[in-house]
Amino acid sequence: DTGVSQNPRHKITKRGQNVTFRCDPISEHNRLYWYRQTLGQGPEFLTYFQNEAQLEKSRLLSDRFSAERPKGSFSTLEIQRTEQGDSAMYLCASSSQGRTEAFFGQGTRLTVV
């Protein structure tokens, strides 16, 4: 395990469909973050887990978005009833206890058509 792994790398979906992304953090990293990034913008914070607990959630995160980390290891991000505005790169990052710098996966690029 050499880094954060995200699947799938690319996803094309029709508007109104549900999609789910998976993130496997670096082993033993107890903190996991989800970000969204669109062209020309920095990563936008969505939500944060410490172990299995979701400790922080952006006000920008609509109720169509839900994230889980059931066993404190991998995490899933689900988007229900996708909209064209959801098209973006979804990035996952992890960090270890006591250190705040985060390491990112390669992201899942979502295209809603």
Add this chain to the structure above:
Amino acid sequence: RKEVEQDPGPFNVPEGATVAFNCTYSNSASQSFFWYRQDCRKEPKLLMSVYSSGNEDGRFTAQLNRASQYISLLIRDSKLSDSATYLCVVNSQAGTALIFGKGTTLSVSS
């Protein structure tokens, strides 16, 4: 006011030039500061942490001014390979999640 604001860019410089990026943050209680680098269509990668006393890593120097809530990154002797987007990052008000600026694009030409 946005939590983290950066120079709009882009910066276009010749090889060998010195270039400086600035960043301001709104939360005076922020504790952790970083510069990340992001290449086109790649994930962000940690470039360096920023410490209160300032720190240097080869050609890169980071400075923090807590009173002005200001962070800077200086790149000396620019290389073609330095061309990328540089993201200023601080921790959030909750002291957990990292908040990113919009990024400043650097293009180094020969």
